[in-house]
Amino acid sequence: MASSISESLPRFTADALRYAAKQSEKCIVIPVPLRRAIKRFLREQEQPYMKRKVLSLSQSFNDIKDVNLLLTTSTSKELVEDPLKYSGQSKRWKIESNYGDIGFKYSDDQTAAYVASRMPAVFSACFRVLIEVCRRLPDFTPKSVLDFGGGSGSALWAMREVWPQSIERFNLIEPSQSMQRAGQSLLKHMKNLPHIQSYATLQALNMNVSKSEREHDLVIASYVLGEIPSLKDRITIVRQLWDHTRDVLVLVEPGTPQGSSIIAQMRSHILWMEKRKSRxxxxxxxxxxxxxxxxxxxxxxxxxxxxxxxxxxxxxxxxxxxxxxxVPRKNGAFIVAPCGHDGQCPLQKSGKYCHFVQRLQRTTSQRAYKRSKGVPLRGFEDEKFSFVVFRRGQRPTKDPWPLDGMKFDTLKEQHAKRNPEDLEIDYEDQFASEDEVTEEGNLVRYESDMAEKDAIVEIGYKDGCGGEDVEGERKEEADLGSGWGRIIFSPLRRGKRVELDICRSTNREGSEGSFDRIVLTKSKNPALHHQARRSLWGDLWPF
Structure with a gap:
């Protein structure tokens, strides 16, 4: 009797449902310590012709992208299930061993150009992904972290904003000595840092670290897999990173068809590998x-x-x-984000690719060194990215779906339930009495007031995944069940209806998924229509 009553009761109210589904971030302002560190680093470098070097770095990334496109679709499909069938040739990467340890030669000029133009954007994408991990996994506080291809430390700066106190040990894999020096220079004035150790390859990490310390609570590889033209080495590296993962693995790539394809291949391979182990x-x-x-x-x-x-x-x-x-305690793997299911990606046959966008306010270095095509640069830029978050274990399937037990009234039913007294307006409450009028208008404002207000905005990043509302009451976050879909593209608002493109699970086990377009009108469901009008690209959608 008690179980039937609990199943019929709704889990969320309309406001709590909107709060749980909110995953997108508005325009991100790069934290003041990172902006100052970038300025200080570029001032110490004193590199001339910086605009030309930024353009050269961008062209080198495009060359790597062209090499990756040479891999045929059939070969990629075979490699997802058997990475030993094909060995691709790398153009700019040096393969040091058969196990996929690699090195990319960043020169000092390329490193300075990367810090000036790309580091703020990579930081914003990593922060957007990690803040969602923090919200979806409230009990997850990583103590040990492995950052593969860490570069100048963008992921480390993002983790300090999300988990400022929990990280104790941070291992960074970066073969470029120039990038390692840049990362150390950017962090030299920071306090309360975890124990940071840099290695050139994964083999070097395994040789210098005991077996008990090789597994990390969180492993991240951001904007690095796309720089490996050999698909065999790319899959081998991801397998090694998964072996070093104790709990959560995060992969982030640029939001291009190439980057989305890489994420889809790695997603399919990890899930296929774990299912085979389970069998x-x-x-x-x-x-x-x-x-x-x-x-x-x-x-x-x-x-x-x-x-x-x-x-x-x-x-x-x-x-x-x-x-x-x-039997191992955590057997299997499931997707934390962005997918609500562990089946085949439904976008592969739709002609579209899964990616998201994060807007960030441009720093002074970006505005100074990035070129525009005859048009003044905007004060912001949109960083497109693709990502996937794995977690060891099995997806929880016993949790009810968000809309289970919820009943929504139509617009006519809401009008029928209205109380005429609620429509009366008390005009006396619209104006303040003479006793309530304060003298704030006569106060003189100083620059310190604005500085204090800006500081409050920066602190808000670190408290962004706490799950508390303004009044201090705990609000329930979106769980890891299959009842949450993902809004893939920008919602289409047409008059009094909203159209959403959603990737969702088709069953409660989360074993299969589909890509559907949902149409919501105000007359049929005003509550969900209100939520849809305020939803953004990348938010969750309840079922």
Missing amino acids: KLRKVSDKAGKDDTDALNGDLTKTIAIESGVCSKDLMATHEGLKSLI
Whole structure:
């Protein structure tokens, strides 16, 4: 009786539903410490012809993109399931071993151009992804982090804004010595930093770190897989990163068809690999349970019982305990974001690609060194990115969907329930009395007031994933179940109706997904229509 009542009760109110679905970030302002660090670094470099170097760096990225496009679709599809069938040739990467350890030669000029033009945008994309991880996983506080291809430390700066106190150990893989020096220079005036150690390759990390410390709570690879033209090495590296992951793996790439394709390939491969492992573990456990039950119960548990004093009634319980030790605690993998399912990506056959956008306010270095085609640069730019977040374990399927138990009235039903007294307007409450009038208009404002207001905005980044509203009451975040879809593109607002392109799960297990267009009108569902009008690209949508 109690279970049926709990299932019928709604989990969310209309306001709480909008809060839980909100995942997009408005225009991000780069934190003051990072802006000052970039200015200080560029002042120390004193690099002439910076605009020309920024243009040269952009052209080199385009060359790498052209090389990646040479890989055929059929070869890519085969490699997702078997990465040993093909070995591509890299144009600018030096392959140091058969295990995929790689090195990209960034010169000092390219490093300075990267810090001046690309680092703020990469920081904003990493911050947008990590703040969603913090919201969707409120119990996740990483203590150890591995940043593969960390470059100048954009992901580290983003993590300090999201988890300012929890990170204790930070390992960075960056083969470019110039990038490592730039990252150290940017952090030299910061305080309360975790223990940071840089390595050139993953092999160097494995040689200098014990086996117990090779696994990290959070592993991130941002804007690095697209610089590896060899698809075999790309998949091999992701497999190694997954082996170094204890809990969460984050992959971020540019929001281009090429970057989205890379994310889709890595997503398919990790899920396929973990499903294959789960099938093998089930076969081994079933075979061992049928063939070796008598031997295990008669020999192994008997020996342990004699040595530890366990009575004969507890022999089977001891055997079951030994079987639980053999099976790993976290078996399998599921997608935390952006997908609400673990099936095949439904956008692969639609001719579209999954990507998102994050707007950021341009820094002074970006406005100074980036070129425009005869038009003055805007004060902001839109960074497009694609990402995927894996977590070890199984997706929770017992949680009810967000709209379970919720009943929405139509517009006519809402009008019928209106109370005429609520429509009366008390004009006396619209004006303040003489006693309530203050003398704020006569106060003189100083620059310190504006500085204090700006500081409050910066602190708001660190408290952005706390899950609390203005009044201090705890609001429920979106869970990891399959009842949340993702708004892929900008909503279309046409008169009194809103059209949403949503990637969603088709079943409660989250094993299959679909890409659908949903139309919401004010007359049929005013509550969801109100939420749809305020939803943005990248927000969640409840089912």
